[in-house]
Amino acid sequence: MSLKEIVGESRTMNEFVVTINSNKYVVKFSPNGEVTVGENTIPFEVTKINGNAYLLKFGNRVFEITSNKISGNNFGLLIDGWYFDTTVRTLLQETVNELQQNKAKAKHHSDVKAPMPGLILKMKKLVGESVNIGDPILILEAMKMENELRSPSSGTVKEIFYKEGQSVEKDVTIMTIE
Amino acid sequence: MFKKILIANRGEIAHRIIKACREMNIISVAIYSEADKNALHVRRSDEAYLIGPSPANESYLNKEKIIRLAKQIGADAIHPGYGFLSENSQFIKMVEDSGITFIGPSSKSVEMMGEKTSARRLMKEHNVPIVPGTTVSIKSSEEGKKIAKEIGYPVMLKAAAGGGGKGMRKIENESEFDSSYERAKNESLKAFGNDDVYLEKFIENPKHIEVQILADKFGNYIHLFERECSVQRRHQKVVEEAPSIAVDEFTRKKITQAAVNAAKACNYYNAGTIEFLMDKNKNFYFLEMNTRLQVEHPVTEMITGIDIVKQQIKIADNQKLSIRQEDLKIHGHAVECRIYAEDVDNNFAPSTGKIIHHRLTSGPGIRIDRGIDIMSEVPIYYDPMLAKVVAWGIDREEALVRMKRALSEYQISGVITNVPAFNWILHQKTFLDGTFDINFLDNEFLPLVPHKWKDESAKEYEEIASVLGAFLKMQEQLTPSSTNHVSQRNSWREQNYE
Known part of the structure; x- marks a missing residue:
């Protein structure tokens, strides 16, 4: 069976899987102005206030929502003082994503990623050195604070992609441990 | 009175000082780094001057350049705000020697209190208890x-x-x-x-209690009661309030007296804050003196009705304090929440970028001091505090419900903020009953990060968020070219490193 057959292409335009903190919500829009979330089907209306603010009427409940578009599939939404990082995929994308994740699980190496943008002050490990989980591996300076990054796993440093004194973006891989 | 004040700072505090200048009919002068060329403090000032490249030590910390500029443009006073050069006695001395008035204490007082070890010696000599x-x-x-x-x-x-x-x-x-x-x-x-x-x-589980003082150049000293600043993460204050519900009348009398003694010990004038640690038995110990305006000064302004920044300017202008201690009363209760550009669930990583949407909260009892507006950049070079939301109520309960209401109305887009964390903090029993100490967040909140601190009321919104998220995605599929809300992650996080 192909992916297309599993999902059915015609449904992908209005049916989505939204992931928030590992909870998944299946959201389906119908042409008559109703939305189905899980088991419930409710009339809804969205008004764009400006590029980043929306008014959502969900039945008779009203919500003002501020959005941060983070990437094509990723919207950060602020509602009544709560912030949600939503990952939105069509059913097709969701299926592909699950397959990819299962593949990745089969591999055995871990990446040390920058938890924040910053400046690498000190590398405490060299390529080839062995590390234990929790060992200090580098110091990253961000907004005037020195942050010690610790190893997420035990193994050997396989590759280091940055040097001391270099700036890194958030989420870039600084080194890999195998 | 001064005609022109140069504000040697940025962000919300520069903006706050500009407001005081406006009300006093004084020309306000902003300085700014390259990263701050469109910053709110620049927009609001009467005159603005580029002081240097983005790193603070080449701009906001460049003593010589700032003083040279002040002379060049005929500023008769410099207000340092907090942080940066505010407690740098060498800078203050240079200002004093240049013939420009420093809006703050004398370089001598700052020197006495700035070096923390000699301050501890001085306090000991003047019967102010030390750790x-x-x-x-x-x-x-x-x-x-x-x-x-x-x-x-x-x-x-x-x-x-x-x-x-x-x-x-x-x-x-x-x-x-x-x-x-x-x-x-x-x-x-x-x-x-x-x-x-x-x-x-290390004092076990203390509270951080501090006392605001004002002193003129004629030896008059008053205190503006205490502030409670125990809600901290990594020693950075997050929530402050005045007064403290843990301080009774007897303790208030003792701690404010100790604060006035501390100020007198260093011949202090202008606004200052004496910070204390207070243990469970209400013993308090001198921690340090902040010889400058404090971030959390608005909570004191709210309960006393005194504009501390204007008082600073008047004192610097050699005016006598017109407020007498016996006329001061605590009126109601005020709480301040500091809004930081940080991603709580991603290990509090600083969030940088351009503010693309910002709607202030308002209404009864609410005051916002902010350093940002639409199209402001939040650069990596400086402190990540964006704004302070302050709520006043006739009592603590009312101040807190107003704060919760105000924070639920706050809208910001372009950076991630810590606003949601207050949904947790302001509902905790330990916070509500006043028994919290400086380890409150570290012990009770941090173990719940990421995500576990979000309670049922957050869950209820997830469904709503999923509907809008899906809707935005659907719209994009229909009109793939319309990416007019926010740009992609890479450019959203666009920043200029040195």
């Missing part, structure tokens, strides 16, 4: 370890020139000493240009 520890900086890790053994672990290493949590490390046992010592020294050197550190006994 047990060294009254001189330690010369080596070995010496530190020896003293730590004597006073007993855990101990605190602190920057002698410091404040604000930078260069400060708690050490649980001797094995941690060497690396903490090195780190504390490095951080202090970077933050304050001085790597002296000293040692204090």
Whole structure:
């Protein structure tokens, strides 16, 4: 069976899987102005206030929502003082994503990623050195604070992609441990 | 009165000082770094001057350049705000020598209080209780370890020139000493240009209570009661309030008197804050004096009705204090929440970018002091505090419900903020009953990060968020070219590194 057959292409335009903190919500829009979330089907209306603010009427409940578009599939939404990082995929994308994740699980190496943008002050490990989980591996300076990054796993440093004194973006891989 | 004041700062505090200048009919002068060319403090000022490249040490910390500029443009006073050069006695001395008035204390007072070890000695001499520890900086890790053994672990290493949590490390046992010592020294050197550190006994579960004082140049001293600032993460204050519900009338009398004594001990004038640690038995110990305007000054302004920044300017202008201690009363209760550009669930990583949407909250009892507006950049170079939301109520309960209401109305897009964290903090029993201490967030909140701190009321919104998220995605599929809300992650996080 192909992916297309599993999902059915015609449904992908209005049916989505939204992931928030590992909870998944299946959201389906119908042409008559109703939305189905899980088991419930409710009339809804969205008004764009400006590029980043929306008014959502969900039945008779009203919500003002501020959005941060983070990437094509990723919207950060602020509602009544709560912030949600939503990952939105069509059913097709969701299926592909699950397959990819299962593949990745089969591999055995871990990446040390920058938890924040910053400046690498000190590398405490060299390529080839062995590390234990929790060992200090580098110091990253961000907004005037020195942050010690610790190893997420035990193994050997396989590759280091940055040097001391270099700036890194958030989420870039600084080194890999195998 | 001064005709023109140069504000040697940025962000919300520069904006706050501009407001005071406006009300006093004084020309306000902003300075700005390259990263700040469109910053709110620049937009609101009467005149603005580029002072240098984005890194603080080439712009907001460039003493010579700032003073030269002030002279050039005919500013008769400099207001330093907080942070940056505000407590740099060398800078203040240079200002004094240049014939320009420094809006703050004398360089001498700052020097006496700025070096934390000599301040501790001075306090001891003037019967202000201090935390047990060294009254001189330690010369080596070995010496530190020896003293730590004597006073007993855990101990605190602190920057002698410091404040604000930078260069400060708690050490649980001797094995941690060497690396903490090195780190504390490095951080202090970077933050304050001085790597002296000293040692204090670690007081278990204290509250952070501080007292605002005002003094003129004629020897008149008053206090504006205490503030409670125990809600902190990594020594950075997050929520402050005035008054403290843990301080009774008897303790208030003692602690405010100690604060006035501390100010007198260094011949202080202008606005200042004496910080204390208070233990469970309401014993309090001098921590340090902040010889400047404080971030959390608005809560005091709200309960006393006094505009502290205007008082600072009047005192600097050689005016006598017109407020008498006996006329001061605590009116109601005020709470402040600091809005930081940080991603709580991603290890509090600083969030940088351009503010693309910002709607202020307002309504009864609400005041916002902010350094940002639409199209402001939040650069990586400076402190990540964006704004302060302050709520006043006739009592603490009303102040808190107003705060919760106000925060639910706050809208911001372009950076991620800590606003949601207040949904947790302001609902905790420990916070509500006033029994919290400075470890409250570290002990009770941090173990719940990421995500576990979000309770049922957050869950209820997830469904709503999923509907809008899906809707935005659907719209994009229909009109793939319309990416007019926010740009892609890479450009959203676009920043200029040195």
